[in-house]
Amino acid sequence: MxxxxxxxxxxxxxxxxxxxxxxxxxxxxxxxxxxxxxxxxxxxxxxxxxxxxxxxxxxxxxxxxxxxxxxxxxxxxxxxxxxxxxxxxxxxxxxxxxxxxxxxxxxxxxxxxxxxxxxxxxxxxxxxxxxxxxxxxxxxxxxxxxxxxxxxxxxxxxxxxxxxxxxxxxxxxxxxxxxxxxxxxxxxxxxxxxxxxxxxxPQRPAPWATSEEDGLVRLIYRDNVQHRDDIEEAYIHALSKARTRAVIANAYFFPGYRLLREIRNAARRGVHVQLIMQGQPDVLLAKLAARMLYDYLLKDGVVIHEYCQRPLHGKVALVDDDWSTVGSSNLDPLSLALNLEANVLIRDRAFNQQLYESLEALARNHCRTMPEKRKPRLWLWRLTVGFLVFHVMRHFPVLTGWLPAHKPRLKPIESPAHDV
Incomplete structure (x- = not known):
């Protein structure tokens, strides 16, 4: 058959x-x-x-x-x-x-x-x-x-x-x-x-829910046509409005400069910003890439935890006491510029508190916290290897864009020998 x-x-x-x-x-x-x-x-x-x-x-x-x-x-x-x-x-x-x-x-x-x-x-x-x-x-x-x-x-x-x-x-x-x-x-x-x-x-939505009621949900996604930046923009918008706290737990963290700047700016204006990263990664490059960003964030008061109990695969975040997001999108070049992804944004205080308590327990019991003042790296390393790795990874999606793309179609394959 x-x-x-x-x-x-x-x-x-x-x-x-x-x-x-x-x-x-x-x-x-x-x-x-x-x-x-x-x-x-x-x-x-x-x-x-x-x-x-x-x-x-x-x-x-x-x-x-x-x-x-x-x-x-x-x-x-x-x-x-x-x-x-x-x-x-x-x-x-x-x-x-x-x-x-x-x-x-x-x-x-x-x-x-x-x-x-x-x-x-x-x-x-x-x-x-x-x-x-x-x-x-x-x-x-x-x-x-x-x-x-x-x-x-x-x-x-x-x-x-x-x-x-x-x-x-x-x-x-x-x-x-x-x-x-x-x-x-x-x-x-x-x-x-x-x-x-x-x-x-569906109708085009406002980027931020204005109602005070709970139980608000919005689906966002990225594709390679007209919704390339929707998930990244949602993070940036939420962080720009943060007043008291922001927690991001993400398996593969290597975002672009705009999102990094918004994280840093939130910490600068007094928001308690915590990042939970992989300390025991299933992909070593993910850990090395994320650590390249630590100095930039730590010097402005961002608290960085590395989860060490087992591999972190989560893609969640919360801002203040009512905004949260859960979904498939990491904050790295693959998810933000190549993959087909989907998240939900949630405005609900009870859910936000539940997620906050879960992440706080994770950070408190199973993470190591990066010191604010880390031993400085050699200036030559920062000037050469760090610069090259950062820009190669950030521009990686552009390079892959040169690869042949596919036309949008559904095509049945009628062969049991197809190697899937």
């Missing part, structure tokens, strides 16, 4: 006028639950999928054939067999080791599997490194949505061992689910219906 897997194009959203330039506003009246690590996330999302009656939309960067991946596969197959429409959009790099048999079981059950930028190996090496589908979104029955940084893999569970990841996601119930549903449908190339019970056309 042939395994039907579909291409998703890399640089643009689907070639459908209704799906272009989606820009979502603030939605009020939502219930938001913080889910920390796989222990909280997987039971919630699997419970929602098992209860699905009409539709499951899933996007993930990584799906492994381990105990989490096999449980997800069984749930999706069971849902499809009872008549639920199931669409699973997977990244061709992050899910590049999935076996043909794994995909065949899903396809035979009626699950629509889509692979973003699949590519065969060259000399045993995968070549589809850039422009990744890095989002992690699940929407069930257009009634409950999940978004964050957690992939479907066992390394998000504590029993995985010392390399288990520290990460965050949220469950959303309320009007904002319609935005996530509309977005997931549009990005998967499915028809976006607008009649009653589905999603109205």
């Amino acid at each position: 042939n395994v039907a897997v579909e291409h998703i194009a890399t640089d643009q959203p689907p070639d459908d006028a209704k799906a272009r330039d989606l820009d979502y506003g603030w939605q009020s009246g939502n219930q938001i639950e913080l889910l920390e690590n796989g222990e909280a996330y997987f039971p919630k999302v699997f419970e929602a999928m098992r209860a699905a009656q009409r539709e499951i939309l899933l996007e993930t960067f990584i799906l492994f054939e381990d105990k989490v991946g096999f449980e997800l596969k069984d749930i999706l197959i069971e849902a499809a067999q009872r008549g639920v429409k199931v669409v699973a959009s997977l990244d061709g790099f992050g899910c590049g080791e999935l076996s043909v048999s794994f995909l065949r079981e899903l396809a035979e059950a009626g699950v629509a599997v889509q692979m973003f930028d699949p590519a065969s190996k060259t000399l045993g090496i995968r070549t589809n490194w850039f422009r990744r589908l890095h989002r992690k979104i699940v929407v069930v029955d257009a009634a409950v949505a999940f978004i964050g940084g957690i992939n479907f893999s066992a390394d998000h569970l504590g029993d995985f061992g010392p390399e288990a990841k520290q990460d965050y996601a949220v469950q959303i119930v309320g009007p904002a689910v319609a935005d996530l549903h509309h977005f997931a449908l549009a990005q998967s190339g499915r028809q976006v219906r607008t009649r009653r019970g589905w999603r109205r056309r």
